[in-house]
Amino acid sequence: MKGPKAFLFGAPRFDLRHVVVAAGLVILLIVPVVGDAYAVRVASRIVILAMIAISLDILLGYGGLISFGHAMFLGSGGYVVGVLAFLGIQNGLVAYPAAVALSILLAALVGYLVLRTVGVYFIMITLAFAQMLYYVANGVRIGENYGGDEGLPLAGRSPLFGLVDFNDPAVLHYFCVIILAAVLFGSYRLVNSRFGRVLQAAKDNERRVRSLGYNTFRYRLVAFMISGGIAGLAGALHMNLQKFVSPDEFHWVISGDLLIMVIVGGAKSLIGPIIGTAVFVFLEEFISSITEHWMIVFGPLLILVVMFGRGGIYGFIRPKRDD
Amino acid sequence: MLPAWEGARKAGRIARARRYRRPTDRGDPLSILLFAEQMLNGVQFGIMLFLMAAGLTLIFGIMDFVNLTHGSLYMMGAFFGAKALQWLLELTGWTGSTTVTLLFAVAVLLGVLATVLLGAIIERGIFRRLYLGSHLDHVLATFGLLLFFNEFAKILFGSEPINVPKPPLLIAPVEILPGINYSSYRLAITVVGVIVVVGLYLLISRTRIGMLIRAGASNREMVTGLGININRLYTVVFALGAGLAGLAGIMTTPLTSVQVGIGEEIMILTFVVIVIGGIGSIRGAFIASIVIGIIDTIGRFLLPAWFGYTAGPALASMAIYLAMAAVLFFRPSGLFAAGRG
Amino acid sequence: MAEATLRIEALTKRFGALIANDHVDLDVLPGELHAIIGPNGAGKTTLISQLAGELAPNEGRIIFNGRDITHMPSNERALMGLARSYQITSVVTSFTALDNVALAAQAIDGHSYRFWRPARLVRHLNDKAAEILNEIGLGARQNVLASNMSHGEHRQLEIAMALATEPKLLLLDEPTAGMGPAATEGMIGYLRSLKGRLTILLIEHDMDVVFTLADRISVLVNGGRIATDTPDKIREDPQVRRAYLGDKAVSLRPAAKDA
Numbered sequence: 001m002k003g004p005k006a007f008l009f010g011a012p013r014f015d016l017r018h019v020v021v022a023a024g025l026v027i028l029l030i031v032p033v034v035g036d037a038y039a040v041r042v043a044s045r046i047v048i049l050a051m052i053a054i055s056l057d058i059l060l061g062y063g064g065l066i067s068f069g070h071a072m073f074l075g076s077g078g079y080v081v082g083v084l085a086f087l088g089i090q091n092g093l094v095a096y097p098a099a100v101a102l103s104i105l106l107a108a109l110v111g112y113l114v115l116r117t118v119g120v121y122f123i124m125i126t127l128a129f130a131q132m133l134y135y136v137a138n139g140v141r142i143g144e145n146y147g148g149d150e151g152l153p154l155a156g157r158s159p160l161f162g163l164v165d166f167n168d169p170a171v172l173h174y175f176c177v178i179i180l181a182a183v184l185f186g187s188y189r190l191v192n193s194r195f196g197r198v199l200q201a202a203k204d205n206e207r208r209v210r211s212l213g214y215n216t217f218r219y220r221l222v223a224f225m226i227s228g229g230i231a232g233l234a235g236a237l238h239m240n241l242q243k244f245v246s247p248d249e250f251h252w253v254i255s256g257d258l259l260i261m262v263i264v265g266g267a268k269s270l271i272g273p274i275i276g277t278a279v280f281v282f283l284e285e286f287i288s289s290i291t292e293h294w295m296i297v298f299g300p301l302l303i304l305v306v307m308f309g310r311g312g313i314y315g316f317i318r319p320k321r322d323d
Numbered sequence: 324m325l326p327a328w329e330g331a332r333k334a335g336r337i338a339r340a341r342r343y344r345r346p347t348d349r350g351d352p353l354s355i356l357l358f359a360e361q362m363l364n365g366v367q368f369g370i371m372l373f374l375m376a377a378g379l380t381l382i383f384g385i386m387d388f389v390n391l392t393h394g395s396l397y398m399m400g401a402f403f404g405a406k407a408l409q410w411l412l413e414l415t416g417w418t419g420s421t422t423v424t425l426l427f428a429v430a431v432l433l434g435v436l437a438t439v440l441l442g443a444i445i446e447r448g449i450f451r452r453l454y455l456g457s458h459l460d461h462v463l464a465t466f467g468l469l470l471f472f473n474e475f476a477k478i479l480f481g482s483e484p485i486n487v488p489k490p491p492l493l494i495a496p497v498e499i500l501p502g503i504n505y506s507s508y509r510l511a512i513t514v515v516g517v518i519v520v521v522g523l524y525l526l527i528s529r530t531r532i533g534m535l536i537r538a539g540a541s542n543r544e545m546v547t548g549l550g551i552n553i554n555r556l557y558t559v560v561f562a563l564g565a566g567l568a569g570l571a572g573i574m575t576t577p578l579t580s581v582q583v584g585i586g587e588e589i590m591i592l593t594f595v596v597i598v599i600g601g602i603g604s605i606r607g608a609f610i611a612s613i614v615i616g617i618i619d620t621i622g623r624f625l626l627p628a629w630f631g632y633t634a635g636p637a638l639a640s641m642a643i644y645l646a647m648a649a650v651l652f653f654r655p656s657g658l659f660a661a662g663r664g
Numbered sequence: 665m666a667e668a669t670l671r672i673e674a675l676t677k678r679f680g681a682l683i684a685n686d687h688v689d690l691d692v693l694p695g696e697l698h699a700i701i702g703p704n705g706a707g708k709t710t711l712i713s714q715l716a717g718e719l720a721p722n723e724g725r726i727i728f729n730g731r732d733i734t735h736m737p738s739n740e741r742a743l744m745g746l747a748r749s750y751q752i753t754s755v756v757t758s759f760t761a762l763d764n765v766a767l768a769a770q771a772i773d774g775h776s777y778r779f780w781r782p783a784r785l786v787r788h789l790n791d792k793a794a795e796i797l798n799e800i801g802l803g804a805r806q807n808v809l810a811s812n813m814s815h816g817e818h819r820q821l822e823i824a825m826a827l828a829t830e831p832k833l834l835l836l837d838e839p840t841a842g843m844g845p846a847a848t849e850g851m852i853g854y855l856r857s858l859k860g861r862l863t864i865l866l867i868e869h870d871m872d873v874v875f876t877l878a879d880r881i882s883v884l885v886n887g888g889r890i891a892t893d894t895p896d897k898i899r900e901d902p903q904v905r906r907a908y909l910g911d912k913a914v915s916l917r918p919a920a921k922d923a
Contacts, residue, residue: 030375030643060459064460065911066459066462068462085695113337113648114651114653114840115656116599117651117655117656118384118390119458120458121388121598123458123462124593124594124597124598125596125598125647125651126915127591127594128591128594128595128598128644128647129644131591132640132641132644132645132648135637135640135641136637136638136641139637139638139640139641140637152508160384168345189779189780189781189782190779190780192782192783192784193778193780193781193783194770194776194778194781194783194786195766195776195777195778195781196779196780196783197763197766197776197783198767198770198776200758200759201756201759201767204756204757204758205754205756205757207718207754208420208750208754208755208756209746209756209767210738210739210742211716211718211738211739211742211743211748211754212739212742212747212767212768212825212829213739213740213743213769213771213772213829214739214771214776215737215739216739219776219777222777226779252587252591256466259459259463259466260463261460263459263463267544285392293474293477293478294474295470295471295473296474296475296478297473297476298470298473299467299468299469299470299471299472299474300467301466301467301470302463302464302466302467302470302472303449303464303467303468305463306453306460306463306464306467307452307453307455307460307464308447
């Protein structure tokens, strides 16, 4: 499939998916024009979290690795930006690559320890590692007034080329949309590449893949690192959006939220996670403003989705296969 | 981003702080007596951890079910017990130390029963339909239920922490060795914990139900073929696990407090125990529970003394996870892995 | 005599008190089709598992093309040229037949840390896969999902995957198990076409297959090897007849000189 067809799902006709994606794209692009600052903020947050959701889908939907600790990269990206800012380094050209690089390193270290476990234990351990970082972030104080459970502030958003002012929410928003598009396209190529083929095969039948000669541990580790890097970039963007990062970003509940976004949206589709993120953030913002106890509804809703919803929202809007 | 979780974080912090007595009020922090006391506290905490770990391992071993709601059962058990005690005290109006202690014991029993019932209900109502699904399904569904329980508990019992006092007869320390005093309450719950552990061991290895449980783990079809209702067996196992979690929750309440969110932290530690102890091994879980209980307690006691009160508590929290990382590095399947015990 | 492709020395595997393989010695010569037969529980699958690297032996050595691979991980053995098919078929069910074989071909095509180009567009892998599938008779089914294929087709697919890795030794674990007579004939024909091109170690229960194809036969009973010889000699061997063949009410083809 050539490039542009990627966004048409290689489908012979237009279907509901195209409608949804087109509508979403239009909304994302016009929000800064027609919406207020709050709306832009919410939209930017959706875009940023969608990046992490896509990175998680690579691991989960295509790789079969259920990471319950992906929030650790949201945090690591954010904290790199925060610490660099504290040290006086504000430039985005340094901060963003550093966030990605350190997140990849974190993923390498954690992945090395964690990928040798299987199944449930993988889930438990990723959860535990994210929580460990939560305690680290909580305990380590940076300077006299920062760090610990109070988190780190960001005075101004990381400038990139000095030309564009990211403190304008619209600018940051469009920047995030561009990056999301790049992440989406890159991920699409990744999962359909030869590397992606090995990863997907290993999800289905690891023993067989190993007996063909592949060192599945190493391939999964690389996938984990790539996924972590993407999520770290998103974390840096998130820090720029909020101008604040705190240990809460490592909290395992966030990891759970990310999993929900992927599954409700539809795993193994790359587009599904974006949809899922949008739905989740909408519910969180709007329903929680109505009642503080929105989890009473959301919890059981999630259970029902798990019990009855096959393939998430994406699975619902895609045409039924006829082979 | 997490308005609902502010309370949980605070609860966790308060719980951690109150669980461990600071050495400053005892003079020389490195005295042997204090060290011994903390060791005993560590064992006590370890036994509580094992009650959680045993339930979780059983549920996973027999139903292949990943249960994130285990922490919620701990919390609900604590709430049930606290409320039961309040209710009993109001009902009877008793105030004498023996009678109040008796009521406390009754409240514990009632709390455990309520948790067992709750466990049976959610197993039959929800989890039963999930066994055939993937582990991811289990994780998400139990996560959803966990979120629900936290809100539910908040609505039912309020967001304010409930302080449960120790039963009067167990307030004064007991002299376990000449000149060495130890909290009699902690001793009591350790003893209860050990009794339960022994009882569990006997149940699994010596009774018919235990045999069915062990058989059900390895061969579902065979057990069904014997005419045993496997669904009822699963409900029993889950209820048992729930009861253990609830017991751990209630017994720990006088030491911390009862609040939404106390279940999460101990559940994560339970995961660490299971991972370190080894896949499917109850014996490993027991040893890992005690070891982790001791490391955690001693860590919180020693590390602040060595590293000061800023870095110390952070290192203490991390100590367990560092231990876990170390174990994983050398033995990826845990210390006692592969289908033994 | 040529250097053995595979030499098994005193290979022993115990499961508690049960001795599954008891100091088994065996040589597989280059280019031959060597069959292993024996009653159920004789230790045949345990032997294959150890050869493939999925089970660690308690004692003994495995030497493949002169290298001691006893403790080598299974994926490295595959890269050295040791391919296997599974008794209970093991393919990637969510892939098509073509993708399955292409995946196998990809394994020996250098590293797979290639993240950009769509795998479906890599011609040389797909062409190779299609060619092998045609040879084995699955050409028309190459774009069918493995999950939609029959059991017999899975067996063929497994062998196609093994061949795509251009192995020096092919381990086949009961390739005709569960196949009807027509499919078995097809498999015999196909394996016969492979003879001489590849060295094959074959585990089988179907005596027709064994006696038609094998250059040499080894007999395992109760974990130990009791005989290794040409099919004619094995058929006549009294020890073998007593332990195994004599009990089986199987009609054996007369030694067909059409191999």
